[in-house]
Amino acid sequence: MNLTPATLSRIDEVIPHYPTKRSATLPLLHLIQEEVGYISNEAIEWVAAKLELQPINVYEVVTFYPMFRQKPIGRRHIKVCRTLSCALLGGYKTCASFEKEFNTHLGEVSPDGEVTVEFVECLASCGTAPVVMIDDELHEKVDAAKAKQLSDQIKAEAKARK
Amino acid sequence: MPAPAQRRIIFQHIDEPGYSNDLACYVKHGGYEVMKRAYARPPAELVEEVKKSGLRGRGGAGFPCGVKWSLLDRKSGKPIYLVVNADESEPGTFKDRYIMHQDPHQLIEGIMITCFANNVKQAYIYIRGEFPHGARILEKAIAEARAANFVGPNVLGSGYGCEIYVHRGAGAYICGEETGLIESLEGKRPYPRIKPPYFPAVLGLYQCPTIVNNVETLCHVKYIAEVGGEAFARIGTPNNTGTRILCVSGHVQKPGYYEFEVGKITMGQLLNEVCGGPLPGRTFKAVIPGGSSAKILKFGERFKGKRKVGTEMVDYDWAVEDVPMDFDSLGMIGTMGGSGGVIVMDDTVNMVEALANINAFYAHESCGQCTPCREGSLWMKKISSRMVHGDARPEDGQLLKSVADQIAGRTICAFGEACAWPTQSYVAKFGDEFKGYADAKKTAQPAATTLV
Numbered sequence: 001m002n003l004t005p006a007t008l009s010r011i012d013e014v015i016p017h018y019p020t021k022r023s024a025t026l027p028l029l030h031l032i033q034e035e036v037g038y039i040s041n042e043a044i045e046w047v048a049a050k051l052e053l054q055p056i057n058v059y060e061v062v063t064f065y066p067m068f069r070q071k072p073i074g075r076r077h078i079k080v081c082r083t084l085s086c087a088l089l090g091g092y093k094t095c096a097s098f099e100k101e102f103n104t105h106l107g108e109v110s111p112d113g114e115v116t117v118e119f120v121e122c123l124a125s126c127g128t129a130p131v132v133m134i135d136d137e138l139h140e141k142v143d144a145a146k147a148k149q150l151s152d153q154i155k156a157e158a159k160a161r162k
Numbered sequence: 163m164p165a166p167a168q169r170r171i172i173f174q175h176i177d178e179p180g181y182s183n184d185l186a187c188y189v190k191h192g193g194y195e196v197m198k199r200a201y202a203r204p205p206a207e208l209v210e211e212v213k214k215s216g217l218r219g220r221g222g223a224g225f226p227c228g229v230k231w232s233l234l235d236r237k238s239g240k241p242i243y244l245v246v247n248a249d250e251s252e253p254g255t256f257k258d259r260y261i262m263h264q265d266p267h268q269l270i271e272g273i274m275i276t277c278f279a280n281n282v283k284q285a286y287i288y289i290r291g292e293f294p295h296g297a298r299i300l301e302k303a304i305a306e307a308r309a310a311n312f313v314g315p316n317v318l319g320s321g322y323g324c325e326i327y328v329h330r331g332a333g334a335y336i337c338g339e340e341t342g343l344i345e346s347l348e349g350k351r352p353y354p355r356i357k358p359p360y361f362p363a364v365l366g367l368y369q370c371p372t373i374v375n376n377v378e379t380l381c382h383v384k385y386i387a388e389v390g391g392e393a394f395a396r397i398g399t400p401n402n403t404g405t406r407i408l409c410v411s412g413h414v415q416k417p418g419y420y421e422f423e424v425g426k427i428t429m430g431q432l433l434n435e436v437c438g439g440p441l442p443g444r445t446f447k448a449v450i451p452g453g454s455s456a457k458i459l460k461f462g463e464r465f466k467g468k469r470k471v472g473t474e475m476v477d478y479d480w481a482v483e484d485v486p487m488d489f490d491s492l493g494m495i496g497t498m499g500g501s502g503g504v505i506v507m508d509d510t511v512n513m514v515e516a517l518a519n520i521n522a523f524y525a526h527e528s529c530g531q532c533t534p535c536r537e538g539s540l541w542m543k544k545i546s547s548r549m550v551h552g553d554a555r556p557e558d559g560q561l562l563k564s565v566a567d568q569i570a571g572r573t574i575c576a577f578g579e580a581c582a583w584p585t586q587s588y589v590a591k592f593g594d595e596f597k598g599y600a601d602a603k604k605t606a607q608p609a610a611t612t613l614v
Contacts, residue, residue, distance in 0.1 A: 017327040019368060025349035030291075030330055051349075064351045064529075065332035067291045083253045084454055084519050084613070085411035085505055092612035121335065121523055122253040122454075123292050126411035126503065127418045136294040
């Protein structure tokens with residue numbers, strides 16, 4: 001595992017927050033995923049060694065929690081809320097707009113490598129439905145038109161980078 | 163009768179222009195003054211105030227907070243932990259989000275008073291993974307409070323020390339269940355623990371006595387410390403004291419969060435006056451009163467029975483619109499106040515499709531530990547999705563019900579009930595819609611809004 005010194009220092013800072021090292025499993029996985037983008041088998045073994053656990057103890061955590069992924073995703077992560085309050089106000093349509101804009105299917109990396117569109121369960125912002133999280137940012141009342149606008153913005157940012 | 167005015171205690175500063183989430187702003191508005199006064203009192207007195215207040219937990223179960231605290235095993239010699247349930251995972255609920263993002267110090271003050279009252283030296287805030295900014299805001303706020311000596315080894319020079327850490331979840335609904343949350347905090351899969359013996363008050367985090375309280379509940383504790391338990395108990399209605407934040411979503415003109423004295427507002431006042439009524443040209447069809455697992459209410463049904471008013475038993479005959487939004491009234495009519503998440507559906511919604519949406523949620527979120535729930539939630543999803551996307555049969559409603567009936571009461575945690583109640587109540591109240599779904603599909607216009 002090649003982690004940056006910044007991540008390594010945050011890892012060393014968080015472990016003593018708990019009386020048992022095992023409690024730091026989720027925080028470590030978050031920190032690694034933030035840097036690397038996903039949790040590899042190598043990462044699982046690294047975390048296990050760091051916390052004096054067996055790799056299975058970490059593996060079972062990675063496979064349980066929806067936010068941890070074992071494969072890389074697109075550069076940007078578009079998470080559309082699927083649950084009732086958002087669906088009532090058009091969440092499925094919002095999701096389809098993103099899929100169409102990036103010519104991709106749910107859970108896949110778009111052909112240009114730019115995004116992964118996913119349905120997720122309730123994001124706890126039901127009063128401003130439909131909601132979408134793009135990476136760490138919450139976007140509210142995302143109808144088809146706003147989905148188009150957000151997509152254009154992502155495309156423009158991608159272009160600027162190239 | 164016109165709806166009462168909102169009474170904003172917990173949400174006093176939410177969305178207030180110029181109010182920021184930093185310590186300076188909080189202190190300018192009188193922040194941490196309550197805590198300073200509380201720290202000059204004997205801790206047992208604070209527990210007594212909370213007991214007198216009648217405060218009931220705002221996370222979902224509505225369990226009296228003071229009773230929860232008094233169940234703590236204080237003689238074990240082991241450390242006592244406070245775990246703040248900031249998982250806010252019940253669909254339809256979106257109140258703690260605003261407290262943590264906009265007024266984090268209110269929560270921290272509530273935590274520090276609760277910790278002092280119960281001799282807790284270590285608190286953890288378990289915040290859902292989907293609130294990355296919320297977690298950063300809380301961490302910054304705790305750092306500010308630590309620098310000002312409101313948190314840390316020697317709080318306010320009292321010799322009492324208490325630390326708070328933020329712990330992020332990773333997208334699992336079951337982490338809102340208190341023993342699942344504890345397992346998750348221990349770094350494991352969040353499989354809920356069996357009670358007995360694993361009551362958190364005795365065998366909680368690291369097998370030590372543990373209090374698990376919701377974010378909103380702890381903010382109420384701060385307010386109780388400010389005004390006293392008796393004054394708090396005068397707000398709201400008997401046995402349903404204080405204010406509560408109602409989160410309204412779905413088909414209303416003005417969805418959002420509204421804080422009212424508990425039981426002082428009816429469902430009809432809330433939806434028709436406060437939330438502006440149904441969307442143009444539509445009528446209300448159904449409402450879920452306390453988060454997606456609460457049993458659904460059908461507009462047009464009536465609830466009759468006897469209830470206690472003061473010392474007398476009086477008859478009640480309520481339409482959905484007449485039901486007061488408190489724990490006991492909603493419990494009496496066979497549903498619950500739960501987490502305060504009100505989800506409204508109008509006449510454009512087909513209940514088979516709404517149930518299919520909810521069933522997909524619960525099948526996704528079952529932890530898989532108990533067979534009836536793991537298999538049952540999945541079958542309910544499969545059956546209801548087949549009805550929508552494949553062939554629907556008139557007997558499917560009864561089939562769904564028979565699966566649901568075999569889950570509730572047969573699982574380690576309340577998720578079994580949470581996933582069975584929607585199916586049981588939708589089929590009971592909208593049975594015709596399930597029976598006639600196949601025919602309805604043949605003649606219906608393509609749905610304006612896909613639900614599953």
